[in-house]
Amino acid sequence: MVFLLAWVVRADKVFNVRAFGAVANNKADCSKAFLNAWKEACAWNGISTVLVPKGTYLVGKPTEFIGPCKGFMNFRLEGVLKAPTSLSGFADTWLKFGYLDGLMVNGGGTLDGQGRSAWQPCTPKCKILPANLRFDFVKNAKVEQIHSVDSKNIHINLYGCQNMNLSSLTIVAPGDSINTDGIHTGDSTFIYIEHSKIGTGDDCISFSTGSKNIYVTDIICGPGHGISIGSLGATHDEDSVTGLIIKDSTFFGTDNGVRIKTWASSVDNFVQNITFLHLSMNNVRNPIIIDQEYCPAKNCDNKSPSRVQIKDGPLLPRLR
Ligand SMILES: *[C@@H]1O[C@H](CO)[C@@H](O)[C@H](O)[C@H]1NC(C)=O
Ligand SMILES: *[C@@H]1O[C@H](CO)[C@@H](O)[C@H](O)[C@H]1NC(C)=O
Numbered sequence: 001m002v003f004l005l006a007w008v009v010r011a012d013k014v015f016n017v018r019a020f021g022a023v024a025n026n027k028a029d030c031s032k033a034f035l036n037a038w039k040e041a042c043a044w045n046g047i048s049t050v051l052v053p054k055g056t057y058l059v060g061k062p063t064e065f066i067g068p069c070k071g072f073m074n075f076r077l078e079g080v081l082k083a084p085t086s087l088s089g090f091a092d093t094w095l096k097f098g099y100l101d102g103l104m105v106n107g108g109g110t111l112d113g114q115g116r117s118a119w120q121p122c123t124p125k126c127k128i129l130p131a132n133l134r135f136d137f138v139k140n141a142k143v144e145q146i147h148s149v150d151s152k153n154i155h156i157n158l159y160g161c162q163n164m165n166l167s168s169l170t171i172v173a174p175g176d177s178i179n180t181d182g183i184h185t186g187d188s189t190f191i192y193i194e195h196s197k198i199g200t201g202d203d204c205i206s207f208s209t210g211s212k213n214i215y216v217t218d219i220i221c222g223p224g225h226g227i228s229i230g231s232l233g234a235t236h237d238e239d240s241v242t243g244l245i246i247k248d249s250t251f252f253g254t255d256n257g258v259r260i261k262t263w264a265s266s267v268d269n270f271v272q273n274i275t276f277l278h279l280s281m282n283n284v285r286n287p288i289i290i291d292q293e294y295c296p297a298k299n300c301d302n303k304s305p306s307r308v309q310i311k312d313g314p315l316l317p318r319l320r
Contacts (some may be wrong), residue, residue, distance in 0.1 A: 001054075001162075001273045002181075003181050005043040007079075007210070011046040011047070011049075011189050012046060012047045013041070013043075013044050013046055013047075013048055013049070013308075014049045014051050015037045015038075015040055015041040015047075015048065015049065015050050015051065015132045015256070015272075015293040016037070016051045016053065016152075017030065017033050017037045017051065017052050017053075017057075018053060018291065019035055020033040020034075020036045020037040020040075021033040021036070022034060022037075022052070022057055022137065022157045023029065023193075024054075024055025024056055024057050024079060025056075025058075025059070026027045026056040026058050026082055026179045026295055027058060027062035028049075028060065029057060029058055029059070029077065030057045030059055030060075031059050031060055031063040032071070032237075034050075034164065035062055035063060035065075035079070035233050036132060037050050038050055038065045040249050040264075041069070041073065042065075042067060042069035042070065042073065043070055043221065044070060044071060044277070045068070045070040045071050046071045046072075047071055047072045047074065048069070048071055048072070048073055048074065048078025048294050049074040049076050050065075050073070050075050050076065050078045051076075051077055051078070051106070052075075052076065052078060052079045052081070052109060052148065053078050053232065053262065054078045054079050055080070055207070056063070056079060056081075056082060056158045057079055057080070057081050057082065058082050058084065059081045059082065059083065059094070059095065060083075061089055061091045061258040062091065062094060062095075062096075062130065063094070063095050063096070064093065064095075064096040064097075064098060064150045065095075065096065065097045065098070065100075065312060066096075066097075066099055066100075067097045067098065067099045067101070068099055068100065068101065069100060069102075071101065072103075072104075073100060073103050073104070073169050074103075074104040074105075074106070075104070075105045075106075075107075076102070076106060076107040077092060077095070077105065077106070077107040077110075077111075077146060077255075078107045078108060078109050078242045079109050079110075079111030079155050079258070079271045080109060080110040080112060081109070081111050081112065081129070082112050082113075082114060082311070083111075083112065083113045083114050083130070083132070083152070084114065085114045085116075085117050085128070085213070087118060087130075087152070090129075090130045090149030091128055091130065091263040092128050092129070092130055092131060092134075092153070093130050093131060093134050093154075094111075094130040094131065094133070094151075095132065095133050095134070096131055096133070096134040096135070096136060096219060097133075097134070097135050097136075097138055097141075098134075098135070098136040098137055098138065098139075099137050100138045100139070100141065101136075101138075101139045101140055102139075102140050102141070103138055103140070103141035103142075103267060104141065104142045104143075105141070105142070105143045105144070105146060106142070106143070106144045106145050106146065107145065107146070108145045108146075109147070109232050110146075110147040110148070110149060110150045111132045111133060111146065111147070111148045111149065111151075112150060113130070113132045113149065113150050113151035113152050113155075114121045114146070114150060114152075115129075115150040115151050115152035115153075115173065115177065115180065116150065116177075118152035118182070118189050119152075119177045119178040119179075119201070119313045120152075120178065121175075121178065122178065122238070123296050123297045124281075129152040129153035129179070130153055130154075131151060131152075131153045131154040131155065131156070131157045132148050132151035132153075132154075132155045132156065132301075132318055133148060133155065133157070134156075134157045134158075134159070135156075135158045135159070135164065136156070136159045136160055136161075137159070137161065138158075138160075138164060138214045139161065139162045139163055139164075140162075140164075140185070140260045141161070141163070141164045141165070141224045141313075142164070142165045142166075142167075143156075143164070143165070143166045143167075143169065144165075144166075144167050144168050144169075145168045147168055147169070147170045147171075147186075148169065148170070148171045148172070149171075149172050149206070150172070150173050150174075150175070150177070150238075151173060151180055152178075152263070153179055153180065153184050154179065154180070154181045154183075154184045154188045155171045155173070155180060156169075156171070156182065156183045156184070157181065157183075157184045157185075157186075158183070158184070158186070158188045158191060158265075159169035159185075159186050159187060159188065159195070160183045160186075160187050160188065161185070161188040161189075161191065162189050162190055163189075163190045163191075164188070164190075164191050164226035164320075165191075165192040165194070166183065166191070166192065166194070166196065167193070167194040167195045167196065168194075168195050169183075169193070169196040169197075169198070169284070170197045170198075170279075171197070171198040171199070172189065172198075172199055172200070172279045173200040173201055173206045173286055173291070174198075174200075174201060175199070175200075175201055175224065175253075176201055176203075177200060177201035177251045177299075178201055178202070179201075179202050180201045180202050180203075180205050181200065181202045181203045181204075181223055182199075182200050182202075182203065182204045182205055182206075182221075183198070183201075183205045183206075184205075184206045184207075184208065185205075185206075185208065185211045185214060186208040186211060187209065187210035187211075187239065188210070188211055188215075189211075189213050189214075190212075190213045190215075190216075191211075191213075191214045191215070192214075192215045193205060193214070193215070193217075193219065193265040194215075194216075194218055194219075195217070195219075196216045196218075196219055196220075197219075197220045198219060199220075199221070199222050199223050200223070200268070201212065201223070201224065201313040202223045202224060202225055203225045203226060203227065203228045204219065204221035204222070204224050204225075204226060204227055204254070205219070205221075205226060205227045205228075206213040206227070206228045206229075206230075207228070207229045207230075207241055207244060208230070208232075208241075209237075209238040209239045209240075209241070209269075210238075210239035210240075210241070210280075211229075211231065211241045211244065212225055212240075212241070213242075213243040213262065214243070214245075215244075215245050215307065216243045216247070216249065217245075217246070217248050217249070218248050218249060218250040219251050219253055220252070221249060221252070222251055222252035222253045222254045222282075223252075223254060224251050224254050224255070225245055225254060225255045225256055225259075225269065226250075226251060226254045226255060226256035226258060226259055226284070226286075227258050227259070228256070228258075228259045228260075228261060229241050229244065229259065229260045229261070229271055229274065230259075230260055230261035230262055230271075230294065230308075231261040231262060231263055231294045232261070232262045232263070232266070232269050233262045233263040233264075233267055233269055233306055233308040234263050234266065235267065235308060236267050237265070238269050239269075240241045240242070240269055240270045240315075241271045241272075241274075242270075242271070242272045242273050242274075243272075244275050245275045245276070245277065246258060246274075246275065246276050246277070246279070247263070247275070247276070247277035247278050247279070248277070248278045249278075249280070250279075250280045250285050251279065251280065251281050251282065251287075252283065253282070253284070254257075254285075254286075255285050255286065256284065256285065256286045256287075256289050257286065257287040257288055257289075258276045258279065258287075258288055258289075259286070259288075259289045259290070259291065260290045260291070260310055261290075261291045261292075261294035262291070262294060262308035263294050263295070263300070263306060263308075264292065264293040264294075264295070264300060264301070264303075264304065264305055264311075265274050265294075265300070265301045265303060265304045265305075266306045266307050266308055267300065268306060268307045268308075269307070269308045269309075270308060270309040270310070270311060271308065271309070271310045271311070272309075272310075272311050272312065273312060274310075276288065280304040290310065292305065292308070292310075293306065294298075310315065
């Protein structure tokens, strides 16, 4: 009886996107089929697997896999997903997982953002371009063995996430592509990023406002701009960045290794308890750089110094 009960609660069910009309011909738009598979899987009270079998699928629209769901969700991507080259109908997202507690994304498949036509020089004002993959308000999740290629913007973006492990990822875009950060976090805590290879035209990993307790281990980074904290200090609604450990990683041919960047003439904020450990730099211009007059467009008001403190020591309560 106890055994039966356990089986009832934990029953697995596979929702193959092909059963929902997805066709692996890289022509028919599969976004509707993916969403229909997700909807049924999300309503299933057990461990649900949305399966994308091998093959190449066009996902031609912004596609958001939103919870909360009844049970644990597994998105098993074995195939290749292609974004359209056109930007029509897109804002900041191609694929997104949102409002989930208990998620696994794996399968060895590929997200191809087909970003080449979107990479245009744009400082200081850039058009909004879609990230390959967003996680918004996701808790207790693993993302493993996924390839992300040529995103039009950031490859993988985490916002409002908690307890997520990202491992064995490969993230690739040309060294001259624009704003193609590998992984970007904001307002996220207890994030583990491990055993991954990231080479793009921007930061391999970047941590913005509210990134806390993040552990980065065994990353191969390059080409790109390195691993960055910031930029911070531009606006009043920013939170601090605290408790980051970046270790056992190797940089090849990047502009920077590890970097902290803050604006001058800025608002109060702080960066605290950051550890850089066992990092190997090969052909890296600035292995460690702390820039408190960050100014990518070279037209900044640097009259007063940055008010973003970079400090060590025990965490003090935020006074604001
Ligand atoms: C992520 O990894 C850490 C350290 O190995 C572990 O403590 C945590 O439970 C893991 N979280 C998930 C969601 O797998
Ligand atoms: C510093 O950050 C690390 C990593 O998140 C954390 O384990 C440690 O407790 C933090 N130390 C203090 C004093 O907050």
